[in-house]
Amino acid sequence: MVKGEVREGRESTGVARVSAALWRRAWLRAALTLSPPLAWFLVIYLASLIVMLVTAFWTVNPFTNNLEHQFTLSNFAALFDAPIPAIIGRTVLIAALVTVTDAIIALPFAYFMARIATPRVRNALFVAVLLPLWASYLARVYAWIIILTKDGTLDWTTQHLGLGSPNIAYTNLAMYIVFSYIWLPFMILPVYGALERIPDSFIEASADLGARNWRTLRSVVLPLALPGVVAGSIFTFSLTLGDYITPLLIGSGSGTNLIGNVIYDNIGLANNLPFAAALAFVPIVIMTVYLLVARALGAFEAM
Amino acid sequence: MEGRATRAALVVWVAGVLVFLFLPITTIVIFAFDRSNVQSWPIRNWTTHWFLVAWEDPAVRSALWLSVKAGVAATILALVLGSAAAFGVHRFRFFGRDAVSLFLVLPIALPGIITGLALRSFFTFDGINLSLVTIIIGHTTFCIVVVYNNVISRLRRTSGSLGEASMDLGAHGLQTFRYVTLPTIATALVSGALLAFGLSFDEVIVTTFTAGAQTTLPIWIFGQIRLGQQLPEVNVVVTVVLALTVVPVALAARLTGGGGMTRSTVQ
Amino acid sequence: MIYKTFFRRRRQSAAMIVALALPLLIAGWVSGAAAAPGAAARSAGSGLTPPTQNMKPQQSIGKGEGQLNLIAWEGYAQPEWVKPFEQQTGCRVNAKYAGSSSEMVSLMANGGGGQYDLVSASGDADLRLIYGGDVKPVNLKLIPSWKQLRPFLQSPDFNTINGVHYGVSLQFGPNDLLYSTKVFPKAPTSWSVIYSKKYAGKITIPNNPIQIADAALYLSVHAPSLKITDPYELTQTQFNAAVNLLKEQRPLVKAYWSLASAEISLFENGETVVGAAWPYQTGQLKAAGAKVADTIPSEGATGWADSWLLATKAPHPNCAYKWMAYITTAKVQAEQAVSYGETPDNSLACPIMDKLSKGSCESLHANEPDAYFKTIKFWKTPLAQCDNGQNDCVPFQDWETAWTQITG
Numbered sequence: 013m014v015k016g017e018v019r020e021g022r023e024s025t026g027v028a029r030v031s032a033a034l035w036r037r038a039w040l041r042a043a044l045t046l047s048p049p050l051a052w053f054l055v056i057y058l059a060s061l062i063v064m065l066v067t068a069f070w071t072v073n074p075f076t077n078n079l080e081h082q083f084t085l086s087n088f089a090a091l092f093d094a095p096i097p098a099i100i101g102r103t104v105l106i107a108a109l110v111t112v113t114d115a116i117i118a119l120p121f122a123y124f125m126a127r128i129a130t131p132r133v134r135n136a137l138f139v140a141v142l143l144p145l146w147a148s149y150l151a152r153v154y155a156w157i158i159i160l161t162k163d164g165t166l167d168w169t170t171q172h173l174g175l176g177s178p179n180i181a182y183t184n185l186a187m188y189i190v191f192s193y194i195w196l197p198f199m200i201l202p203v204y205g206a207l208e209r210i211p212d213s214f215i216e217a218s219a220d221l222g223a224r225n226w227r228t229l230r231s232v233v234l235p236l237a238l239p240g241v242v243a244g245s246i247f248t249f250s251l252t253l254g255d256y257i258t259p260l261l262i263g264s265g266s267g268t269n270l271i272g273n274v275i276y277d278n279i280g281l282a283n284n285l286p287f288a289a290a291l292a293f294v295p296i297v298i299m300t301v302y303l304l305v306a307r308a309l310g311a312f313e314a315m
Numbered sequence: 316m317e318g319r320a321t322r323a324a325l326v327v328w329v330a331g332v333l334v335f336l337f338l339p340i341t342t343i344v345i346f347a348f349d350r351s352n353v354q355s356w357p358i359r360n361w362t363t364h365w366f367l368v369a370w371e372d373p374a375v376r377s378a379l380w381l382s383v384k385a386g387v388a389a390t391i392l393a394l395v396l397g398s399a400a401a402f403g404v405h406r407f408r409f410f411g412r413d414a415v416s417l418f419l420v421l422p423i424a425l426p427g428i429i430t431g432l433a434l435r436s437f438f439t440f441d442g443i444n445l446s447l448v449t450i451i452i453g454h455t456t457f458c459i460v461v462v463y464n465n466v467i468s469r470l471r472r473t474s475g476s477l478g479e480a481s482m483d484l485g486a487h488g489l490q491t492f493r494y495v496t497l498p499t500i501a502t503a504l505v506s507g508a509l510l511a512f513g514l515s516f517d518e519v520i521v522t523t524f525t526a527g528a529q530t531t532l533p534i535w536i537f538g539q540i541r542l543g544q545q546l547p548e549v550n551v552v553v554t555v556v557l558a559l560t561v562v563p564v565a566l567a568a569r570l571t572g573g574g575g576m577t578r579s580t581v582q
Numbered sequence: 583m584i585y586k587t588f589f590r591r592r593r594q595s596a597a598m599i600v601a602l603a604l605p606l607l608i609a610g611w612v613s614g615a616a617a618a619p620g621a622a623a624r625s626a627g628s629g630l631t632p633p634t635q636n637m638k639p640q641q642s643i644g645k646g647e648g649q650l651n652l653i654a655w656e657g658y659a660q661p662e663w664v665k666p667f668e669q670q671t672g673c674r675v676n677a678k679y680a681g682s683s684s685e686m687v688s689l690m691a692n693g694g695g696g697q698y699d700l701v702s703a704s705g706d707a708d709l710r711l712i713y714g715g716d717v718k719p720v721n722l723k724l725i726p727s728w729k730q731l732r733p734f735l736q737s738p739d740f741n742t743i744n745g746v747h748y749g750v751s752l753q754f755g756p757n758d759l760l761y762s763t764k765v766f767p768k769a770p771t772s773w774s775v776i777y778s779k780k781y782a783g784k785i786t787i788p789n790n791p792i793q794i795a796d797a798a799l800y801l802s803v804h805a806p807s808l809k810i811t812d813p814y815e816l817t818q819t820q821f822n823a824a825v826n827l828l829k830e831q832r833p834l835v836k837a838y839w840s841l842a843s844a845e846i847s848l849f850e851n852g853e854t855v856v857g858a859a860w861p862y863q864t865g866q867l868k869a870a871g872a873k874v875a876d877t878i879p880s881e882g883a884t885g886w887a888d889s890w891l892l893a894t895k896a897p898h899p900n901c902a903y904k905w906m907a908y909i910t911t912a913k914v915q916a917e918q919a920v921s922y923g924e925t926p927d928n929s930l931a932c933p934i935m936d937k938l939s940k941g942s943c944e945s946l947h948a949n950e951p952d953a954y955f956k957t958i959k960f961w962k963t964p965l966a967q968c969d970n971g972q973n974d975c976v977p978f979q980d981w982e983t984a985w986t987q988i989t990g
Contacts, residue, residue, distance in 0.1 A: 031488030038407065046403035049396040049459060050415070057422060057430075057456055060437035064429075067436055078714065093983075095990040121332045124325045138568040139561070140333055145513050146560040147340050150536045151553045154546075155339035158346065158356055161851045165342065165356045182837045182853070193335065205468075225318065246424050254426015257519065261540075265789040265838030266989040272428050274986070279432060280685040284982065289436075292429050299424050303417055312416065353850045353870035444696045527697035528651035528676050541679045542656045543843025543866065 061296075068289035079285065087290035096274070100294055103270040106184065107252035110191040111245045114199040117192070118244065119237065122200055126207035141197045149194060153261050156190045157181055160262070182264040190262055191252050198251070199244035202311075206240025207233070242311035249302060253295040271295060340557070347550035354546050365547040375552055378535035385447065385531060386515040389454035393511045394504060396455070397462025404463075405470040420464075422457040430456065431524030438525070445527035453525035454518060458511035465507035466500055473499050502570060509567045532556075632743050633715030634894055640903070643724055646673045647898040650905055653678050653689050653701040655888070656842045657862045657922045663914045671908075673901035681840055682790050683707035683961070690716045694893030699902040701893065702752060704886040705740040706792060706814075706961035706978075712741075717748045717891040724903050725750055727910035731927045734952045740962060741889040749891030750906050753915070755924030755946075756885040756958050757788075757796065758876045760859035760867075762849065769877040773800050775856050777827065782834045786848050786857035789838035791978070791985035792961060796858065796884050797824040797831075799959060803881045813884065813959050815968045821976040821984070828988045838989060842866075849874055861923025861946075885958035919946055925955075 034041050068087050071080050090096070125137045144152065159165040160181040167177045180186050210233065218228040256272035263269065271294060278288035306312070350360035369375055404416050422430055434453050438445060477499070481491040519533035526534060532552070539549045650673045652659055659677035668674055678698070680686045683706045690701050693716050703711055711717045722728045728736065728750060735751040742748070761770060765781075776785050777800070787793055798813035801823055810820050836854050839845040845863050848854040850872055864876040890909065896902050908914055915926035916934035920942050926935070932943040943949050968975040 027489055028487040034488060035482070042403060042407040042409060045399045046407075046415075049400035049403070049419075049463075052396055052456070052459070053418065056434075056437070056452060058418075060433035061429075063440050064433040064436040093987075095987060098990065117332060117335075120325055120328045124329050128322060128325060135565070135568045137329070139565045140336065142513070142564050142568070143557065143561065144336050144340060145517065146564065147343060147557050148533060148536050148549075148553045149517055150519060150533060150540060151343050151549055152339045154540060154549075155342040155346075157847060158342055158354055159338065161355070161847065162853045163356065163851060168356055179853075193339070196332075196336065225321070246420075250424050250426050254428045254520075256428060257537075260840055261844070264836065265840065266832055266835060269989065272426060275428055275432070277986075280680075280682070280688045283684050283688050284979070285436075288432065292432060295426050295429060299426075303420065303424055307413075307417060312420070351870050353846055353866065353872070355847070355850050439692060439695075527695060528678060530676065530678075538677075538679050541681065541841050541843060543841070543846050544657075546843075 064289050064292065065296075067286050068293060070286050072284055072286055087287045088293075090287060091290060091294070095269075096291070099269050099274055100271060102184070103253055103272075104298070106188055106191065106270070107249045109188055110195065110252050111199075111248045113188075113192045114196050114248050115203075115241050115245065117196060118199040118203045119241070122204040122207050122237075122240075123233070125200075125204050127210075141200050145197055150257065150261075152194065153190055153258055156186070156193070157262055160186050160189070181262060182268070184263075184268050186262050187258055187268060187270075190258050191248075191255070194258070195248040195251055198247035199241075202243035203237060203240040206237050206243075210236050239310040242306045242309045246299075246302065246306055246311065250295070250299050253298065343550045344554045344557075347547055347554045349547050349550075352544050352546055365545075365551045368545070369548045369551040369555070372548065374530070374535060375532075375548075378530045378532045379552075379556075381447070381529060382516055382532040385450050385454055386512045388451045389458045389515045390508050390512045392451070392455040393458030393462045394508055397459040397507065397511075398466045398500070398504065400459065400463045401466035401470060405467055406475075420460055423460040427457075427518075427520035428524075431521040434521070435524040445525060445529075447529055449525045449527075450522055450529060450531065453521045454515040457518075457521070458515055461511045461514060462504070462507035465503045465510070469500050469503035505567060505570055509564070632712045632746070632748070634712075634718040634748075635744065635746055637718045637894075639719045639721035640724075640899060641721065643903045643907075644900045646671050646901045646904060648672060648901070649674050649676065650700070650898050650901040651676045651678070651698045652905075653680055653686050653698050655680070655702055658702050658888075658918070660918075660921055662921060663909070663917050667905065667908050671901065671904045673898070673904060675905075681842070683792070687711060687714075687716075690893060692716070693718075693895035696895045696897055698893050699896040699898050700749075700890045700905060702888050703749075703891050704888050704961050705738075706886075706963045708740040708748070708889060708891065709963050711891055712743055712748050716894055718894045718896075719746045720749055720892050720906070721903075722747055722750070725907045725910060727907065727912070727928060730912060730930050731910065732929050732952055734955075735887065735927045738887065738889075740887065740960075741891065749889040750910055751927045752888040752890055752909065753918060753922070753924045753926055754885060754887040754955070754958075754960070755861055755922070756878050756883040757858055758861060758864075758878050758883055760845075760849065760857055760864055760874060760876045762852075762855040763873045763875050765855040769875065770856070771880050773879045773881050774804070776858065777831050777834070779834060781856055783836050784853070784855045785831075785835050786837055786839055786845055786854040787831075787835060788858055789840040789989065791981040792884075793858070794821070794824050794828065794981055794984065795959070795961075795964075797827045799884060800881055801827060812969065814962050814964045815970075815975045816964070817974055818976060821980070825984050825988060832988060832990075846870075865921070865923045882957045882959065885960050887960045919948065 034044075067079065069083050069085070071082065071084055071086065072078070073080055125134055129137060157164075161167075162177070162179045162181070164181070167179055171177060214232055214236075215228060218232045223231065252270075254272045254275075255270065256276040259268055259270050259273045263273075271291065275288045275291050278284045278291065346354050346358065347365060348361050348363060349358045350362040350364065351358075400419055404412060404419070431453065434449070434456075435445070438449055443449065477495050478491050481495045482488075486494065517533060519537060522531055522534060523537075530538070536549050536552070539545055652675060654677045656679045659675060664675050678689065680689060683704050686701050686703050687707050687710050690698060690711055691714075694701070701711070701717075731751055735754070737745075737747065738751060741751060759770060759773065759776070761775070766775075773796075775781060776787065787796075795813040798810050798816055798820060801808055801820075802810035802813065805823065808820050808823055810816065816824065837844070837848060839848065839857075842860065842863055845857065845859055846866050848857070849863070849867055850870065859876065861876060864874060867874045890906055892899070892902055892906075909918070910928060912928045912930040913934055915928040916931040916938060918924070919926040919931060920935050920938045923946065925946050925948055932948045935943040935946070935948055947954060964976060964978045964981055966973055966975055966977040
């Protein structure tokens with residue numbers, strides 16, 4: 013019997029006939045399932061990106077704030093004027109440092125969660141990782157100001173320990189700490205997913221072949237965890253590239269500006285939408301390249 | 316595999332990470348009881364007065380309600396569109412499939428300010444007024460990605476033969492979907508929905524660009540942070556929201572078995 | 583059987599191409615169709631006549647629409663006067679806070695976008711809004727308290743063009759010097775303290791390009807050879823000098839504040855001991871028990887004069903008029919002046935201020951004659967056209983570029 017063939021006299025209701033017809037025409041099923049989401053993405057998301065990116069080729073009349081629809085590359089040329097290249101470099105550097113830091117913090121944590129913890133402890137840890145995401149991001153960044161500022165919680169602790177007063181708020185170091193904190197759950201979850209998927213049999217086989225713990229870790233566990241790390245790094249990297257709230261709250265306004273808040277300033281304060289759009293090209297290009305590399309490393313299966 | 320020393324070290328590490336994760340949360344909860352609206356350490360005067368203020372504040376209620384409305388709408392849309400996309404990409408081989416799967420990740424992979432700026436330019440260009448609808452559109456766009464990721468990773472780990480077997484036994488497409496497919500992806504849908512709602516509820520960057528005069532909870536919080544006059548009220552609101560979400564998050568974690576299938580499942 | 587597979591594959595691919603292309607075509611059509619009228623509408627209004635000049639304002643205030651959306655400075659929509667207004671008129675007030683005039687201009691784009699009714703813009707935003715067509719004429723007969731406003735603020739040239747009013751003047755005040763009384767037992771007499779290495783790492787100033795005017799104001803006294811008369815109309819040489827001063831100041835600055843609450847935190851935690859501020863921060867810090875005070879040094883100060891302007895596409899015009907009528911009454915003016923720390927435009931507010939807070943009328947200069955305020959250089963948009971007829975003054979867009987370079 014051919015698969016899906018309707019049996020005469022039994023399943024000949026309307027629904028059955030439609031579903032049989034659909035089963036035979038795979039292309040129709042494909043079109044029906046894919047068209048709504050793709051339509052959404054193309055009509056709304058892609059069209060929006062195109063509209064924004066087209067603005068990068070225009071200028072704005074500084075007095076009336078109206079866009080002048082004249083093609084020009086001046087906004088892109090302005091990307092090379094100091095201090096924009098330094099700002100881009102600073103942002104990428106902080107994003108990379110945050111990514112590496114979060115990966116290092118997440119790996120042992122996720123390993124414990126995935127392979128050592130009992131199911132009850134694992135659930136509890138899962139809740140513990142997800143819960144901070146429900147406490148407002150803004151409130152958490154603001155709490156770090158209270159912690160890191162002069163005579164704040166950190167200073168108070170180090171003073172009591174006789175270690176002096178670091179007073180690190182309003183610096184790049186403070187931003188690095190806050191970013192590492194805020195994006196940590198986004199790194200832990202995919203790494204946990206990747207580690208959890210490693211079958212016990214792999215570890216046992218590795219032991220059978222004579223590898224000791226560290227060798228197994230290095231040659232079996234870490235390579236299999238890599239797609240999870242890369243998936244998490246997509247979040248940590250891109251979120252740092254575009255964030256403007258953390259530099260606004262915890263940066264000093266000079267020497268701590270990142271791509272995100274320069275874009276934001278140019279939309280609001282400077283009202284130079286075309287330049288903001290031109291600057292937006294930079295994270296888009298960086299992340300597209302990053303995504304292609306990530307996909308090659310298998311991160312998409314691990315997200 | 317792991318020795319005792321390694322296990323002990325890992326426990327210490329996990330404890331350290333938990334302290335790190337909850338340090339600001341503890342700060343927020345403690346400062347909800349701070350009398351002074353200029354918040355700094357150490358706290359000089361303690362009070363529960365701000366709880367009353369928050370309870371009676373109509374702005375908090377309407378912001379909370381608006382956030383819930385936007386979150387629910389965005390999550391429902393994302394569930395439908397995200398699972399549809401996951402099914403489409405998983406089941407069918409078509410021209411441009413790799414490009415599509417890359418494209419579907421963009422709203423989360425590109426920084427929020429770009430998504431927000433792009434959407435606002437688009438709405439202004441087409442003369443669409445910013446409103447709750449545009450907020451929902453913005454949120455749905457990145458929520459779809461979250462649901463899509465969850466569902467497609469579940470689909471990749473389940474065998475397609477179950478569906479075919481169901482059809483061999485005489486069930487038509489809808490019955491197969493209801494009795495075989497849906498239960499398989501149910502927990503992926505729940506965890507996807509939970510994550511999507513959580514992202515939407517706390518989202519501020521895209522919302523700032525897609526909201527008109529509407530105030531969602533994060534926008535209200537940002538306004539209060541700007542004003543700097545009722546910061547303990549913000550801490551109170553965040554504390555209460557946190558207390559309210561512990562139970563659903565814990566339930567969802569238990570339901571989804573700690574985030575996925577257990578190790579012993581067939582690859 | 584092979585050809586069936588062959589055609590099935592082709593059909594699947596074809597279906598996908600159709601599924602992809604159709605939305606793309608729709609997207610293109612939507613964007614294209616919208617672009618044509620949009621472009622035409624946007625290129626209007628670039629001349630020197632306000633585009634909305636000939637719009638007839640309403641002749642009476644009708645029934646309130648139940649809601650009012652404001653774009654306001656932080657502290658301009660306090661419950662103290664908002665709650666009575668809501669009770670009296672039934673208009674629920676939603677305030678969106680903005681930290682700078684440029685932010686307000688950006689939010690008001692497209693006539694307020696059909697979202698916002700009023701914006702409390704300062705002088706450096708008003709002209710941009712008026713010439714951009716984002717605000718429309720107002721009927722002053724519907725605002726009875728207008729007659730009580732100080733004469734020089736009834737029809738000032740930042741909200742009245744060609745005799746047409748686009749809003750009503752609100753309050754004004756200085757950008758003053760905030761200092762810690764522990765470090766400065768006596769009030770500093772010169773702005774030089776914020777440029778001094780003595781307080782390196784303990785200074786804060788606003789993160790706003792208009793700060794270049796404050797530097798220019800300082801130089802107008804301390805570098806008289808530059809001959810700066812108007813800190814908003816600077817020739818390239820004068821501008822460069824001001825920018826250099828700010829670049830020299832940069833290593834001394836702990837942080838540039840963008841939010842009023844950020845400056846409050848800086849002083850509260852002792853991170854900074856002196857800086858440029860609004861009276862709002864001083865008031866908040868004093869209320870929290872911090873040992874600070876503010877002053878206007880001998881060089882004078884820049885300042886702001888705010889107006890409530892009416893958005894072209896205001897969705898709640900009746901509530902907007904009710905607000906404008908309410909906020910200009912002497913009682914509410916006094917309340918706002920004392921709460922924020924600024925000077926009311928209504929000349930009858932003084933005695934009420936003293937009832938709310940003894941001595942506030944004098945400390946906020948509400949009893950001074952108009953001539954006194956000539957020392958404050960109110961914000962205005964720097965344009966290429968200088969008042970002396972030349973066209974070589976540095977326009978605001980260059981101020982913004984320079985500011986990015988100063989702060990890095």
